[in-house]
Amino acid sequence: MKKILLVFVAGMFLLTGCETVSPALYSWYDSEDATYQYTKRTTDQTLANAMAQYEMVVKNQKAARKVVPPGINAEYGYLLCKSGRQEEGLTLLREEMRLYPESEKFISRIVKQLEK
Amino acid sequence: MKKYLFILMAVATLCSCGSTSQMTLDTQYPKMYEEKPTSIVIMPPINQTNSVEAKDYFYTTLHAPLCEKGYYVYSPMLTMEMFQHESAYDAEPFLEGSLSQFRDVLGADAAMFTIIKTWSRNNIGGTITANVEYRLRSTKTGETLYQREGHITVDKSVYTGSSSKGLLGALLDVAATAVSTAATDKVVAGRKCTAIVLQDMPEGPYGTLYDKDQKNAAGAPIVKKTVQ
Numbered sequence: 025m026k027k028i029l030l031v032f033v034a035g036m037f038l039l040t041g042c043e044t045v046s047p048a049l050y051s052w053y054d055s056e057d058a059t060y061q062y063t064k065r066t067t068d069q070t071l072a073n074a075m076a077q078y079e080m081v082v083k084n085q086k087a088a089r090k091v092v093p094p095g096i097n098a099e100y101g102y103l104l105c106k107s108g109r110q111e112e113g114l115t116l117l118r119e120e121m122r123l124y125p126e127s128e129k130f131i132s133r134i135v136k137q138l139e140k
Numbered sequence: 141m142k143k144y145l146f147i148l149m150a151v152a153t154l155c156s157c158g159s160t161s162q163m164t165l166d167t168q169y170p171k172m173y174e175e176k177p178t179s180i181v182i183m184p185p186i187n188q189t190n191s192v193e194a195k196d197y198f199y200t201t202l203h204a205p206l207c208e209k210g211y212y213v214y215s216p217m218l219t220m221e222m223f224q225h226e227s228a229y230d231a232e233p234f235l236e237g238s239l240s241q242f243r244d245v246l247g248a249d250a251a252m253f254t255i256i257k258t259w260s261r262n263n264i265g266g267t268i269t270a271n272v273e274y275r276l277r278s279t280k281t282g283e284t285l286y287q288r289e290g291h292i293t294v295d296k297s298v299y300t301g302s303s304s305k306g307l308l309g310a311l312l313d314v315a316a317t318a319v320s321t322a323a324t325d326k327v328v329a330g331r332k333c334t335a336i337v338l339q340d341m342p343e344g345p346y347g348t349l350y351d352k353d354q355k356n357a358a359g360a361p362i363v364k365k366t367v368q
Binding site for chain 1: 178179193196197199200201203204207208210211212213214215216217218219245246247327343346347348349
């Protein structure tokens, strides 16, 4: 039994080799591809897909930090404002500033523009 | 039992990372540790290829990998709107110039420039290639904090083994390779390139290795790889 265990451990060393890979900080789901497709061809369908993915990312963070990744609350909030869901959108933009104070300078300008 | 432990130790030593002569992150990128940037704005890629779409497509792929490195990264969708309004859609003038305006307007500590040198597809050979240079510059001092280049080829070729059955088999493989390559978006190579190149970028404040990765091995300044 011990023999098997040792072989297994040695095998793991071999497999993992030199790269130290940190665990993912955030859960992205398909948001990267959805925003890419939306950039590539802006249609109602690609926008709807991107919005659905943003919602997943905002609501279901299961990776190491358990926090919404930088920029996502802002992007999703901005798109919500553009599609007429102003209050919901502004709440997310403010959430971006709360989670990431370094974003305040930029995001507060956008909030001001949208509030006009 | 001792024998196995010895073998285990030997294997672990053989696998342990690199030789002592290899550069560490703090010797290769000392300014990253001096300046400790927190927030990064992604500049519109500088496109040196004939592929007009490379710039906009590649731009969308940089955000997540940089976030995963532990930095605050401004939303590319929102900064791109700003760049277009402020006529900064072309990043060339900023590559060597002052970046203080990005500090003033955004609060960004650093700007990530990318220079796309190759963005191509070869259907017959079954390959998609992206050659990109990454350069992170401080908005405070203008100095280059991190710089690395990737020459990444994605191999989409198909070998069914039918080529051993003669010319027809070989032709079928060529056709299958062309179909599989043509169906693959070129952005796939761009994504791989970013993932591979940024592997040795020191981590930012939200990363698990922040301020702990100084002695990790740095990679070669130009990384060349073929991946599946």
